[in-house]
Amino acid sequence: MNITQEWNDILDKVKTWARVNSPWLIHYNSGSCNGCDIEILATLTPRYDAERLGVKLQGSPRHADVLVCTGPVTMQSRDRLQRIYDQMPDPKFVVAVGSCAISGGAFQGCYNVIGHIDEVIPVDAYIPGCPPRPEAIIDGLVKLLTAIKTGAPIQTEKPEELLDVV
Amino acid sequence: MEAIGNIVSLLFFPGGLFVIFAGLMYEWLDHKIIARSQNRIGPRWFQPIADAIKLLTKEEIVPDGVNPVLFAILPLIALAGALTAALYVPMAGLKPAYSFAGDLIVTVYMLSLLTLSIGLAGANAKERFSLVGSTRALTQLFAYEAPFLLALLGPAIAAGSWQISEIVAYTETHTWMMILQPIGFVVALIGLMGKLELPPFDSPEAETEIVAGALTEYSGRGLAIFHLGKGAELIIGLTLITAFYMGGVSNPVWFLVKTVGLLAVLAALQSLMTRLRIDQTVGMWWRYGALLVLLQWLIIVVVQLV
């Protein structure tokens, strides 16, 4: 009994360690202005080189652990965002990058904008800025990974189903 | 006693865990060299290990419409093929675990099993990117397989044997084949890059066109196992080429030095080149690769006759 307990503990530690050290991202732009997107791309380039933290940008949602969202959610991209989220294997995390992903930013109130990311899918880390500097994006990612490591509670409930706007 | 020996060699050394682990380390080295050549720091040494563990512990989604048995078994076949191949090559500079006349051919085809499984896996997924990816993977297999094999047969002809251990014994005692048969060496090297789908021959998994090619739909465990298979293939391919063309691998130190040197050359080539389109890849292989090797053979035969 005790041995299996210990064994499980070790296994859990290894799992968490691997998870924290190998965050593979997938990026979806649900209506952003590109500003945040190019800064996310910049974090992968030599100056910031996120690969040294284990970050890899993946093309297929099936391979990714962290969904990085930018921009407010527009009507047309809402379903797509949901679908990408559903396609990702568990455990999965979501990071909202930029003010408009968190609150709608400058676009709040525009008619084709449904709202922010956490009205559609649950978000685990928020990175404000318009756009945040690549350093700030890395900082946000590190905060997410720290939360995963320490097991701090991250939001996991689904937001209430949206009213169908149309 | 022999049975235990067999199991050990299959599961731990030189097959199994050893090849997997070494494959991961070589993969890291490859990424690290590329990163450094791009003026950035690159991944930490345990990166591929963390990636593999993470993938193994993730949820595996079986997409709708696939044959679940095939979906689950193909990665295993791929890995098993690669691990079996490891038994016949002088891994880490030691004697191969098994050896028989003609094991060279078996080894090369065991390695192809990986590509074949990837191709089938893509076709099984019935997703558009996977389908294109698998078509491309199989096309490429068809394109490089012959030149690669022919290039490996060059030293075999010189040694007068198709048994890996005998060829290695021959290359160890003669001038480096790399110098005697330069064309064969180049073709073998490029063939290896094609086999491993490294840039510039990575169009079967060209991210910017078809996402992740045949493996687009794989997640978690399946992806991890394919990944491990690729790593094993990398290290076996490197071993074969160093053993044949670079004066053999008589002990672990030489093995390490030579394979790492070869890997550095591979990494540099990768970072210098633009991805070729699949039609360009195939064209190049048949037009130049195959012809060059035949030319090399001709030279060998003529030299041996004289």
Next chain:
Amino acid sequence: MKIATMFSDVVGSFWKKPATVQYPFERVEAPTRLRGKLEWDPEKCTGCSLCSKDCPADAIEIITIDKKAKRFVMQYHMDRCTYCAQCIESCRFSCIEMSDEQWELAATSKVPFEVSYGREEDLAEALAKFALADTVETE
């Protein structure tokens, strides 16, 4: 027609230090003009609300406690702010500044994004009158 035109860059990189910054481990100062978190000085404010009127993202609310005594509280929504500095331009009394040090604003919840600025007693009063956010910063 040449091949490997990037050869010098690739080989040269092995002798050069990588261009990478060590960010999460070493922090480099941001330029002084950087537009980070907004800071507000309640002493100079006249309550004209021009800042909140011109804010493109509705990130500022000026709450009046006592107009005559010039007692105001600012509610700043960090998550809405687009860091555009229009409020600085609009304010004729230079009450607003943007920090070049506070730009690592990321958080795993939205709670820290609601910031209330003001004098201590004003904040207390505002808190009693209106339901303000949890994070309260006093000047």
Next chain:
Amino acid sequence: MMLEMTQKEEKFIIPIGPQHPALKEPGHFEFAVDGELVTDATVRLGYVHRGIEKGAEARNWNQNLYLVERICGICSHIHAFTYARGVERLAEVEVPPRAQAIRVLVAELERIHSHMLWFGVAAHEAGFDTLFMFSWRDRETIMDILEGLTGNRVNYSANVLGGVKFDVTDEHRKTILEAVDFMEKRTKHYLNVVTTDAMFLQRTRGIGVANLQQAHRLGILGPTARASGVKRDVRVDAPYSAYKQFPIKMVVETAGDLEARFVVRLKELFESYRLIREILNNMPEGDLQVKRFPRRIKPGEVISRVEAPRGEVFYYIRSNGGEMPERLKVRTPTMMNMASVLAMAVGHQLADMPMLLVGIDPCFSCNDRGVAICNSKGDHDQWTWERLRQHGIDFYAEKV
């Protein structure tokens, strides 16, 4: 009609987007392929449509400056510039010459960053990651300058109505000149790479050719058009702001293929470097802003054209004398160039599609309007322009 439909359904369709690694933004392309050969191409836009034009009618003149800046994060300054210039003309306010020079300075810095960004992305699409990494490494020097000068790396918010927010100090001048020297050296190197590297040329030379007639017929703009020999550049045709004082030479190539598009953009950078040096060495003295810019703008209408990194940006602004514009109409270059991709795609390899796409330097955030291009089945939930407009009108009517 029926026959055509059934034929279409038998085709093998490869979608690219809206979530796809080749596109950092959500556009949706469908390529019908025969083996690896593309036989038909369609595009579906609108994923990033936010309703900015309509939204602008509910924001005041100042707020709109930042809203239009966020039409796009790559040429953010250009949008604010075009808008501010239009509004200033509408209000009959003369912007001080120093402010004009700074605006053009930032615009040219932005062009450098945008072209370098495109260059890296294009190299990445071609599978040449080393070139991508190096070009983005070098681009960081420009980003540093922009951040140091304006306070943000992307949405610079350099403009206010009636001027600019900040000055260029001697210290900035020095760092900018140094960076420009460095960039000039690197650009020469890159020009050498794209015109001589045999492997790279295989993917660019003779691919995606649009000749002069096609370019005219498709209404292509910007560097894409100049690569086909179209002499069209707003900075030269109708100099505005400080371009009157600091003229620029037009770079034109005639081949019209992908290689020419690389060459035009890289050569344009040399002009930008020259212009930046000239502006910094002959900076006009004076104020940065007009004293007071009216909050209400007298009734009237105006158009404003500016050359963005990707071509001409066109604004139409109408005021009814209130605090908010009555109508703001934006036409962006990528919108105009999109059709050319579809025209060029047919007959090329699937593997060339990402390259062809980036050839026009597409970015969707500015061109996502409700264009309806129906697919063969017509079963997509598509928002037509009419439907969007009606929705927009209803939406705001409800709000009031």
